[in-house]
Amino acid sequence: MSSFVVKTKVYSGVNAFNYLKDYPIKNACIITDPFAASSGMVKLLTDVLEEMGSEYRVFSDIVPDPPMDVIVTGVSKIMDHEPDAVIAMGGGSAIDTAKAISYFYLQISGKTKPLCVAIPTTSGTGSEVTEFAVVTDREKNVKYPLVDELMLPDIAILDPRLTLSVPPAVTADTGMDVLTHAIEAYVSVDATDFSDTLAEKAVKIIFKYLPMAYDNGHDIEAREKLHNASCMAGMAFNNANLGINHSLAHAIGAKCHVPHGRANAIILPYVIAFNSGLRVISDDDCSKAMRKYAKLASLLHVEAGSNRQSVKNLIAKIENLSEALAIPTSLAAQGISQEDYKMFRNEIAAAAMVDACTPTNPRKPSNHKLRELLDMCYYETAL
Known part of the structure; x- marks a missing residue:
C-alpha cells in the first residue's frame, strides 16, 4: 500500500501573482528576505494586494539558515498582527522561516491557520510544496529538519521573473x-x-x-x-x-x-x-x-x-x-x-x-x- 498527496495549489508562469485576486485576503503578513524587500521584487506582490484592497505588513529580517531567534521574533510579530494570510517570498531560507513561524504561532496561539502562500525567488528547495522546514541552532551548529503537515503551503506562486537576477x-x-x-x-x-x-x-x-x-x-x-x-x-x-x-x-x-x-x-x-x-x-x-x-x-x-x-x-x-x-x-x-x-x-x-x-x-x-x-x-x- 502507498499514498501520494498534493495539497498545495500551484500557479505558474509570468504574472502568476494575479491568481491571488481569487482569494479574499484582507490582512496579510509578508515574510521575506532583505534583498527581495529592497530590490523591488516585493512590489510585484504588494501592487496586487493593494489592487485587492488588502492591508499588509512586511517582516524582512530573514537570514540564511534560519536561526531560532529570528523565528521567535517572527512569531511575536504575527501574534501582534493576527493575519488571515501569511505570504512567504524569497529563497529557501525565507520560505522555511515563514513556515516555521506559522507553525509555532499556531502551536502557541491556538488560532485558525491563516492562508499560507509561498512565492519562491530561487529554483531549488521546492519548499513551496513541502511540509519540511530546516532551522538552525547556532549555538550547537546543528540544523534540524522540521516535518509537519501544518507547514504545507496552501498556495504556491511560481513566477519566473523573480529568478532572473539570481547569479x-x-x-x-x-x-x-x-x-x-x-x-x-x-x-x-x-x-x-x-x-x-x-x-x-x-x-x-x-x-x-x-x-x-x-x-x-x-x-x-x-x-x-x-x-x-x-x-x-x-x-x-x-x-x-x-x-x-x-x-x-x-x-x-x-x-x-x-x-x-x-x-x-x-x-x-x-x-x-x-x-x-x-x-x-x-x-x-x-x-x-x-x-x-x-x-x-x-x-x-x-x-x-x-x-x-x-x-x-x-x-x-x-x-x-x-x-x-x-x-x-x-x-x-x-x-x-x-x-x-x-x-x-x-x-x-x-x-x-x-x-x-x-x-x-x-x-x-x-x-x-x-x-x-x-x-x-x-x-x-x-x-
Whole structure:
C-alpha cells in the first residue's frame, strides 16, 4: 500500500501573482528576505494586494539558515498582527522561516491557520510544496529538519521573473539541489509510481535547462522550466522523503557553512556509488537502488550493457554537469581545511545518522560507513 498527496495549489508562469485576486485576503503578513524587500521584487506582490484592497505588513529580517531567534521574533510579530494570510517570498531560507513561524504561532496561539502562500525567488528547495522546514541552532551548529503537515503551503506562486537576477553560482547550487531532491526521492524506500513520474521529469529538465540558465540568466524559458522542476521535485520528496545525501549536507552546512545545494552536489556521486554498491558486493538494497539509478541513466540516454556500467555513466554525467557549473569536486576543493574536516568529521556522521532524511535512504548506513563516505568526499577518492 502507498499514498501520494498534493495539497498545495500551484500557479505558474509570468504574472502568476494575479491568481491571488481569487482569494479574499484582507490582512496579510509578508515574510521575506532583505534583498527581495529592497530590490523591488516585493512590489510585484504588494501592487496586487493593494489592487485587492488588502492591508499588509512586511517582516524582512530573514537570514540564511534560519536561526531560532529570528523565528521567535517572527512569531511575536504575527501574534501582534493576527493575519488571515501569511505570504512567504524569497529563497529557501525565507520560505522555511515563514513556515516555521506559522507553525509555532499556531502551536502557541491556538488560532485558525491563516492562508499560507509561498512565492519562491530561487529554483531549488521546492519548499513551496513541502511540509519540511530546516532551522538552525547556532549555538550547537546543528540544523534540524522540521516535518509537519501544518507547514504545507496552501498556495504556491511560481513566477519566473523573480529568478532572473539570481547569479550564476546560486543558479548552479540551487539547481543541483533540485537534482538531488529528484534523485533521492526516486530511490527512496517510500518512492511510488506517482513520485517517480515527477522525479523523472525534474531530472530531465535539470540536465537540459540548468546549463542554459547558468549561461544566460535572462533566458525566461529556462528559468520557468527550472522553477517548475524545483516544484515537481519538491512534490516528489514531500511524499517519498529523501536520503543520506541531504542528511550529510544538512550537517556539513551546519558545521562547515557550505551552501546547501553545493554540499549536495559534491556528495551526490559518492552517495550514488554507496547506495548502488559500486564498491562492495551488492546486497538486495543495493541491487534495487542500482536498478533505479540505471533507469535514470536510460532516461538520460547514457545507459550501457549492464546496470553497473549504467550507474557509472550516470555518475559521470552528473560530474560533467557539476564541472560545467564550476562546482568543486570535493569538500577539500570547496575550501574546508583538513583541520576543520578532522574536527567535525565524527560530528557530521553522527548528526546524519539521526537526521529525518536517513530512514528512507535505500541502503541502511552506519556511522562507520558515513565516515568512510565523508573521507571519499573530502579527499576525492576515485569511484
